[in-house]
Amino acid sequence: MTRNTVISVRNLVKKFGSFTANDNLSFEVYEGEIFGFLGANGAGKTTALRILSGLSAPTSGEVIVAGYNAKKQPEQIKKNIGYMCQKFSLYEDLTVKENIMLYGGIYGIKRALIRERTDLLLDKLNFREYGDRLISDLPLGLRQKLAFSVAVLHEPKIVFLDEPTGGVDPITRRQFWEMIYEAAGRGITVFVTTHYMDEAEYCDRISIMSEGKIVALDTPANLKKQYNAASVDEVFVKIARPGG
Amino acid sequence: MRTIFYLIRKEFIQIFRDKFMGRAIFGVPIVQMLLLVPAVTFEINNVKLCIIDRDMTTESRELVNRLEGSTFFKVRFSTFSEQEANNLLHRGKCDLVLQIPSGFGKETGKGNPGRILVSVNAINAVNAQLSWAYLSGVIRDYNMNIVAENIGSATLASFPQIQVDNRYWYNELLNYKYYMLPGVLGILVLAIGFIFAGLNLVKEKESGTIEQINVTPVKKYHFIIAKMVPFLVIGLIDVAIGLIIGKLTFNIPFEGSIALLFLGSALFLVAVLGFALFLSTFSSTQQQFMFTAFFFIIIFVLMSGVFTPLDSMPIWAQKFDLINPAAYVMRINRMVMLKGSTFHDISREIYSLIVIAIVFTALAVNRYRKTA
Numbered sequence: 001m002t003r004n005t006v007i008s009v010r011n012l013v014k015k016f017g018s019f020t021a022n023d024n025l026s027f028e029v030y031e032g033e034i035f036g037f038l039g040a041n042g043a044g045k046t047t048a049l050r051i052l053s054g055l056s057a058p059t060s061g062e063v064i065v066a067g068y069n070a071k072k073q074p075e076q077i078k079k080n081i082g083y084m085c086q087k088f089s090l091y092e093d094l095t096v097k098e099n100i101m102l103y104g105g106i107y108g109i110k111r112a113l114i115r116e117r118t119d120l121l122l123d124k125l126n127f128r129e130y131g132d133r134l135i136s137d138l139p140l141g142l143r144q145k146l147a148f149s150v151a152v153l154h155e156p157k158i159v160f161l162d163e164p165t166g167g168v169d170p171i172t173r174r175q176f177w178e179m180i181y182e183a184a185g186r187g188i189t190v191f192v193t194t195h196y197m198d199e200a201e202y203c204d205r206i207s208i209m210s211e212g213k214i215v216a217l218d219t220p221a222n223l224k225k226q227y228n229a230a231s232v233d234e235v236f237v238k239i240a241r242p243g244g
Numbered sequence: 245m246r247t248i249f250y251l252i253r254k255e256f257i258q259i260f261r262d263k264f265m266g267r268a269i270f271g272v273p274i275v276q277m278l279l280l281v282p283a284v285t286f287e288i289n290n291v292k293l294c295i296i297d298r299d300m301t302t303e304s305r306e307l308v309n310r311l312e313g314s315t316f317f318k319v320r321f322s323t324f325s326e327q328e329a330n331n332l333l334h335r336g337k338c339d340l341v342l343q344i345p346s347g348f349g350k351e352t353g354k355g356n357p358g359r360i361l362v363s364v365n366a367i368n369a370v371n372a373q374l375s376w377a378y379l380s381g382v383i384r385d386y387n388m389n390i391v392a393e394n395i396g397s398a399t400l401a402s403f404p405q406i407q408v409d410n411r412y413w414y415n416e417l418l419n420y421k422y423y424m425l426p427g428v429l430g431i432l433v434l435a436i437g438f439i440f441a442g443l444n445l446v447k448e449k450e451s452g453t454i455e456q457i458n459v460t461p462v463k464k465y466h467f468i469i470a471k472m473v474p475f476l477v478i479g480l481i482d483v484a485i486g487l488i489i490g491k492l493t494f495n496i497p498f499e500g501s502i503a504l505l506f507l508g509s510a511l512f513l514v515a516v517l518g519f520a521l522f523l524s525t526f527s528s529t530q531q532q533f534m535f536t537a538f539f540f541i542i543i544f545v546l547m548s549g550v551f552t553p554l555d556s557m558p559i560w561a562q563k564f565d566l567i568n569p570a571a572y573v574m575r576i577n578r579m580v581m582l583k584g585s586t587f588h589d590i591s592r593e594i595y596s597l598i599v600i601a602i603v604f605t606a607l608a609v610n611r612y613r614k615t616a
Contacts, residue, residue: 053459056616074615079461089456093258105250106460 003030006158006189007052012061014047021047023212025061029158029191034184036203037193038236043209045193046086046162052191053160054078066157079107082151082159082188086166090147092136096127099135100150107154114153121149141172145179152183159183161192165199177202197233206232208239215239247462251470255444259474265440273432273482277489280428284551285420291375294321294329294338301349303358307386311342316378330363339365340375352390414582421494426577427550429486430512433479434544434570437513439537441475442520446533458614465609472517472605479513480506499584508576508590511597515569518604525611544570569604572597 007029014022021044029035039045050056052065054074063070066080090099097118104114122128125145135143144164152159161180165173177199184190192203200206200220207217216223216239220232229235259265293311297304311317320338323329329341343361352358362379366372392400415422448454457467483506490496520537527533546552547561548570554562565571572593579585587594 050616054615055455055459075461078459078614081459083456083459085452085455085459087452087455089453091254091258091453092451093261094254098254098257102250102254103460106247106457106462108247 003033005029006031006066007035007191008062008064009048009052010062012048012051012063013059014044014051014056015059020212022051022058025214027207027214027217029189031157031189032184032187033204034180034190034192034202036200036206037191037209038195038197038200038206038232039193039209040195040240044212045209048209049160049162049191049193053081053083080157082154082156083162084147084151084159084164085162086164088140088143088147090135090143090150093134095132095134096122096138096146097131099146100153103150104153109154117153121153125149141168141176144168145172145176148176148179148183152188155186156188158189158191161190163193163195165194165196173199197231197236200232200236208236210240248466248470251462251466252473255470255474259440259444259478269436269440269478269482270485272436273485274489276428276432277425277486278493280431281421281425281490281494284424284428286370286374287418287420288316288371288374288378290318291316291340291378292320292338293317294323294332294341295319296323296326296329296341296343298324298346299344299348300346303349303352303390304344307344307360307383308342310382310386311379314378314382316375317382333363333365336365339371340379342379355394422496422582423578424550425486425490425494425496426581427548427574429483429490429509430548430570430573430577431545431550432486433482433509433513433573434516435541436482437475437479437516438520438541439534440478441471441517442524442527442533442537443530444475445471445521445524446527446530449528450530462614464612464614468518468521468605468609468612471521472514475517476510476513480510483509496581498581500580500586504585504587504590505577505580508573508580508594508597511594511601512569512573512576514601515597515604518601518606518608519569521608522604522611525608525613544568547571548574550574566596567600569597569600572600 005028007027009028010026012022012025013020023044025048037045037049047056051058051063051070054065054070054077057071057074065077068074068076068080070077091102094102100118100121101114104117105111109117118131122131125142127142127146130138130142135146138146148159148161148164151161165176168176173196180190180192180202192199194200203220205217205219206223207214209215216235218226223232223235224230227235227238229238259269295308297308308319312319321329321332323332326343329338329343332338333341341363343363345359345361348358348360360383362376364372364376388400412418445454448457487496487498487502487505491498519540523536523540524533527536547557547565547568549557549565550570554565554571554575557565576590576593576597579590583589
């Protein structure tokens with residue numbers, strides 16, 4: 001089975017002064033896959049994700065995303081990706097519809113098509129009555145679902161999610177992952193960072209980062225077999241505390 | 245290009261949804277105009293006099309009467325003690341002490357020069373010089389009178405002398421409001437544009453929404469221009485409000501072309517907005533921006549020539565004003581409104597503002613980084 005590579009990272013290093021946030025990362029992500037990036041806080045997940053999405057330039061190494069070099073063509077990458085970050089980033093003083101219209105417009109989607117997709121999206125999320133409400137009036141779970149929908153509104157090749165379910169209740173997390181699956185089903189590659197280990201089980205492949213390095217990378221099943229563990233959580237504990 | 249319209253639309257919605265902004269944008273020009281234009285004046289009235297008349301003759305009384313008759317002076321105190329007079333000056337109870345020594349009337353009667361002593365509070369040098377100028381005017385008249393009385397007015401008229409007729413051009417009544425209003429109009433637009441545009445961008449940094457914009461393919465200049473356009477429009481509306489207030493409440497004359505005034509204000513605004521946005525790329529919090537904005541606004545305003553004539557500033561200050569957009573708009577506003585200057589008369593100012601506007605905007609676009 002040959003799969004198209006959409007993200008290819010070779011020897012990525014990112015330094016902030018003398019601190020090395022990403023230490024020689026190398027990995028590939030295939031088209032349509034859900035790729036999980038795990039690690040404790042400060043392991044370097046967000047730094048790597050920001051480099052992949054063109055928000056931050058790598059110190060050295062080769063990073064190719066959607067066919068473009070992250071160091072030389074970050075703006076080309078941005079045309080082909082969606083992004084949803086840890087810190088909630090829709091405009092709180094705009095309504096749901098206004099946010100959708102704005103981001104749709106930024107990605108160059110035709111006005112009529114934005115309207116069409118807005119209707120579809122609101123129906124699908126059972127959001128109809130929220131269309132003209134300000135984002136600041138929405139509960140967090142709804143906001144996160146909406147932010148994800150906006151991030152994939154332009155049907156990007158890849159969507160980057162940085163701890164998308166932080167602070168969200170289990171039921172909404174469940175629904176959120178259904179949305180991720182649906183997007184992956186449409187061929188959108190999903191690159192997601194998380195520190196919820198149960199979520200890692202939903203990924204096709206996961207990589208575990210520790211202190212700026214990738215210490216494990218495989219499917220959840222293979223990793224469990226390799227570390228003789230019942231869950232990814234156990235794998236993670238064994239990697240993080242090798243002695244114990 | 246369509247992207248930019250979506251961004252501009254977003255800015256307008258956000259500005260007018262913010263209750264404080266909506267009020268400030270239209271309330272500030274009204275209050276500033278009504279408050280500053282009549283309050284900021286260099287006119288001198290009611291200079292408080294203290295008289296030490298040791299002569300007590302018809303001649304000395306005549307001089308004092310003349311001073312009392314003028315609108316500039318108010319004789320507040322009369323004393324024989326020099327110490328008391330100095331004390332009054334010291335305590336700020338009077339601005340000027342006039343001493344007429346005894347023998348003043350006798351000497352002038354004999355044909356010798358009469359001597360008087362004037363002490364002026366010169367903490368404010370301009371005020372002191374003006375008070376002295378008014379006083380010496382009154383004394384000159386009185387002098388002429390003495391001469392005329394002694395040699396007969398017919399004989400005086402036969403002496404060769406210069407008769408001066410003067411006219412004050414462009415502001416015949418020397419109405420300070422006419423001078424200040426075009427200047428205040430400039431300050432108003434400067435403050436509103438500078439602060440609101442800069443705060444707006446820093447707010448996006450604080451809330452993290454700028455990150456979401458940076459990860460989209462939005463072009464840098466699209467983003468900066470979209471931040472400028474709403475405040476350009478609001479600034480020009482404020483100019484219009486200011487002009488209407490000027491006409492209705494102060495009956496300010498408007499000699500030149502309104503379109504030319506708006507052209508000047510528009511270029512000025514672009515320059516100011518460009519600079520504010522440039523500055524905002526250095527600030528990560530709204531407090532930081534407010535502090536730096538305050539620093540620059542004070543410099544721009546005080547060096548603009550709104551209160552003090554540019555020509556009397558030191559050369560280095562005049563050189564600095566080559567890049568101070570406020571200095572150009574002060575001249576444009578005053579020349580167009582009071583003189584009726586045409587495009588040709590102010591072309592140097594207009595072209596300079598165009599260059600400054602382009603440079604400041606380019607700096608803002610260049611400093612704004614989508615990739616750290």
